[in-house]
Amino acid sequence: MSSNPCAVAGASDQAGPADHLAPVYAQFPLDIVGASGVHLATRDGRRVLDLYGGHAVAALGYGHPRWVAALARQAESLHFQSNAVPLEVRARAAERLIRFAALPLETVFLCNTGAEANENALKLALRITGRRKVVAVEGSFHGRTAAAGAVTWGAAKKWYGFPQAPFDVEFLPRRDEGAIARVVGADVAAMIVEPVQGVAGAVDLGAEWLAALHARCAATGTLLIFDEVQCGMGRTGHPFAANLYGVTPDMITTAKALGAGFPCAALMMSARVARALATDDLGTTFGGGPLACAMMEAVIDIIEQDRLLANVRRLGALLRESCVVGPVLGVQGAGFLAGLRTRRPAKDVHRELLARDILTGTSADPNVVRILAPYVLEERHILELKDALAGLPP
Numbered sequence: 006m007s008s009n010p011c012a013v014a015g016a017s018d019q020a021g022p023a024d025h026l027a028p029v030y031a032q033f034p035l036d037i038v039g040a041s042g043v044h045l046a047t048r049d050g051r052r053v054l055d056l057y058g059g060h061a062v063a064a065l066g067y068g069h070p071r072w073v074a075a076l077a078r079q080a081e082s083l084h085f086q087s088n089a090v091p092l093e094v095r096a097r098a099a100e101r102l103i104r105f106a107a108l109p110l111e112t113v114f115l116c117n118t119g120a121e122a123n124e125n126a127l128k129l130a131l132r133i134t135g136r137r138k139v140v141a142v143e144g145s146f147h148g149r150t151a152a153a154g155a156v157t158w159g160a161a162k163k164w165y166g167f168p169q170a171p172f173d174v175e176f177l178p179r180r181d182e183g184a185i186a187r188v189v190g191a192d193v194a195a196m197i198v199e200p201v202q203g204v205a206g207a208v209d210l211g212a213e214w215l216a217a218l219h220a221r222c223a224a225t226g227t228l229l230i231f232d233e234v235q236c237g238m239g240r241t242g243h244p245f246a247a248n249l250y251g252v253t254p255d256m257i258t259t260a261k262a263l264g265a266g267f268p269c270a271a272l273m274m275s276a277r278v279a280r281a282l283a284t285d286d287l288g289t290t291f292g293g294g295p296l297a298c299a300m301m302e303a304v305i306d307i308i309e310q311d312r313l314l315a316n317v318r319r320l321g322a323l324l325r326e327s328c329v330v331g332p333v334l335g336v337q338g339a340g341f342l343a344g345l346r347t348r349r350p351a352k353d354v355h356r357e358l359l360a361r362d363i364l365t366g367t368s369a370d371p372n373v374v375r376i377l378a379p380y381v382l383e384e385r386h387i388l389e390l391k392d393a394l395a396g397l398p399p
């Protein structure tokens with residue numbers, strides 16, 4: 006029998022391929038065969054409004070013509086060369102990302118996943134400072150590799166498979182100003198924080214607290230890392246949450262919406278960090294490959310040309326104004342990293358919305374439904390969500 010709940014719930018009348026996939030994912034009961042715009046098409050003919058975007062990845066929705074054309078163009082001209090050769094498309098992608106961010110971060114290391122970007126950021130901080138302790142924030146999620154998992158809240162109990170963390174780790178209570186000076190001392194190499202926590206349930210840590218963290222890091226020589234894998238690349242309605250809050254860290258990691266479906270990630274760094282780099286300090290085979298770079302460039306072009314940041318800000322505000330109905334008590338987070346705080350268990354609301362052909366996400370908070378909508382969403386889609394929520398039991 007299949008251990009894959011999607012296969013069970015989906016292709017009931019079709020003999021699909023045998024299931025050889027590792028049984029490690031809980032899956033939505035959806036058998037998706039295609040997608041277009043902001044809608045998913047299922048094998049049984051449903052058209053589902055996607056407000057979750059594949060864990061915050063599908064920022065441009067599906068089949069965006071300029072995204073597709075950029076991929077095809079690059080695939081036809083040069084689909085791969087490693088970092089052992091200079092490529093114009095790679096230089097352009099880095100320049101485009103730095104210009105998009107408009108922050109005093111001048112250097113980019115291109116890699117493949119959010120966890121890999123965080124792993125490299127932490128490695129650099131430990132090496133530059135010569136210290137062996139990292140501070141993270143309660144509720145954080147930074148990825149599943151050795152270092153990223155070590156700074157992920159609750160990982161040690163739930164899934165961290167390594168016998169020990171590669172450095173000392175302490176967790177800071179969220180938004181607790183008094184705790185900052187107590188925990189972030191001169192022995193701390195890096196402070197890693199998601200300015201808007203994603204997996205935790207769209208928890209906005211706020212400009213004031215982030216500024217206090219920044220000040221403490223500056224005073225103690227600790228490198229401040231913003232993990233913007235989920236909240237970056239326009240998701241808050243600003244290039245990065247660092248722009249939204251007016252706080253510039255020493256490093257920003259980003260992924261997910263960066264390629265809008267093409268796997269890629271980036272670590273942006275300040276001059277202080279970049280100065281410490283020499284040949285061979287960091288590396289990856291696939292990171293910064295020409296396809297990834299063409300897609301980063303295309304994604305930024307589309308976000309800017311189609312004024313998608315303004316769209317996220319406008320519709321993010323509409324979501325907050327209109328969707329506190331039915332089981333929803335309030336909306337937290339920023340832009341399209343939004344958490345609907347529900348009176349009833351979020352998993353029930355999520356299931357009821359899916360039965361009405363609206364896909365949302367849940368989170369680590371049992372009372373938060375997560376909205377990670379594509380930036381190309383339209384007003385009518387928010388109103389569709391509002392009407393569906395209003396029709397649910399409170």
Ligand SMILES: Cc1ncc(COP(=O)(O)O)c(C=O)c1O
Pocket residue numbers: 060117118119120121123146147148149199203204232233234235236260261
């Ligand atoms: C804030 C944050 N950091 C890091 C990661 C890990 O990214 P990846 O799965 O690409 O390694 C995630 C993934 O959900 C994330 O939300």
